Amino acid sequence: MKAIAVLTSGGDAPGMNAGIRATVRTALTGGLSVFGVKRGYQGLIEDDLFSMTSTDVSNILQRGGTILHSARSEEFKTVEGRIKAAENLNKRNIDGLVVFGGDGSFRGANDLQREHGIRVVGVPATIDNDIWGSDFTIGFDTAVNTALEAIDKVRDTAAAHDRLFIVEVMGRHAGFIALEVGIGAGAEEILIPETVTKIPDICKKLQSRYEKGRTSSILVVAEGDEEGNAYEIARKIETHSGMKSRVTVLGHVQRGGSPTASDRMLATKLGYAAVKALLDDAAPCMVGVENGSISRHPLADAWTRRKELDKLLVQLSYGLE
Numbered sequence: 001m002k003a004i005a006v007l008t009s010g011g012d013a014p015g016m017n018a019g020i021r022a023t024v025r026t027a028l029t030g031g032l033s034v035f036g037v038k039r040g041y042q043g044l045i046e047d048d049l050f051s052m053t054s055t056d057v058s059n060i061l062q063r064g065g066t067i068l069h070s071a072r073s074e075e076f077k078t079v080e081g082r083i084k085a086a087e088n089l090n091k092r093n094i095d096g097l098v099v100f101g102g103d104g105s106f107r108g109a110n111d112l113q114r115e116h117g118i119r120v121v122g123v124p125a126t127i128d129n130d131i132w133g134s135d136f137t138i139g140f141d142t143a144v145n146t147a148l149e150a151i152d153k154v155r156d157t158a159a160a161h162d163r164l165f166i167v168e169v170m171g172r173h174a175g176f177i178a179l180e181v182g183i184g185a186g187a188e189e190i191l192i193p194e195t196v197t198k199i200p201d202i203c204k205k206l207q208s209r210y211e212k213g214r215t216s217s218i219l220v221v222a223e224g225d226e227e228g229n230a231y232e233i234a235r236k237i238e239t240h241s242g243m244k245s246r247v248t249v250l251g252h253v254q255r256g257g258s259p260t261a262s263d264r265m266l267a268t269k270l271g272y273a274a275v276k277a278l279l280d281d282a283a284p285c286m287v288g289v290e291n292g293s294i295s296r297h298p299l300a301d302a303w304t305r306r307k308e309l310d311k312l313l314v315q316l317s318y319g320l321e
């Protein structure tokens with residue numbers, strides 16, 4: 001292997017830059033040439049690549065977002081799109097590709113290797129933390145801390161006005177962010193897709209707490225909850241109980257900001273591990289950190305196997321009322 005490329009795909013995640021930095025520097029130290037791909041797979045199809053040096057990744061480790069930019073690409077889901085992408089890699093004699101992204105990005109990477117022999121390694125980078133094979137994904141810790149800081153602020157005004165607040169967090173179809181930040185923020189209720197949300201039970205508990213003097217409450221809702229988003233939950237609670245509420249949707253605030261120390265460490269380990277996996281001819285695979293150690297799993301596990309929530313956290317989400 002003489003040359004590799006690196007790209008970021010799907011939703012950006014704080015820590016991606018730290019991962020890019022580790023990938024580039026590990027590869028250069030290993031005697032490889034490194035190309036950066038702008039705008040994910042769409043940039044690969046449009047031949048938007050540039051040769052990277054160590055200096056290109058100076059002073060980026062602390063920055064959120066991704067210097068390579070990211071995008072979602074419908075064209076890459078087509079055989080013709082992947083042919084164009086492979087041509088742009090082959091004409092530079094690039095035979096390895098590091099993909100920072102989620103399960104959707106890894107599916108595309110797997111197709112690229114299967115159809116064109118480009119050796120690919122996936123690095124789990126999404127704030128959702130919904131990828132099997134790594135205890136945490138890059139960006140999750142930062143997103144949780146960002147949401148936590150915001151909810152602590154909401155708690156102040158909820159208490160000041162004796163109000164019920166419903167705060168919606170990201171996570172796509174998973175409740176990892178909601179569960180962790182809900183417990184961390186002391187939310188009175190946490191609504192996630194992985195557990196059944198019962199509006200009548202929630203209303204009963206809210207009313208009981210109110211009668212005991214807890215005149216303000218915070219509900220944390222994962223955007224993928226089966227009962228709907230925060231506005232739908234607010235409407236259902238009011239319809240069922242007459243209780244009014246205010247809604248705060250944290251949205252893309254959770255995707256930005258300087259990565260925490262944990263995310264910088266995770267991203268640095270995984271960026272290094274990705275290049276090591278390519279040099280060890282272990283591609284295609286996804287690298288992860290499990291119980292503190294680097295792991296490698298078949299790429300397909302990322303979308304065929306479902307990561308479970310921490311059972312203790314689920315139990316705590318019910319227990320600390």
Ligand code: F6P
Pocket residue numbers: 011102126127128170171172223255
């Ligand atoms: O997958 C990361 C994520 O932030 C999800 O939590 C969220 O549902 C989605 O991306 C939002 O996508 P977009 O940035 O395209 O609006």
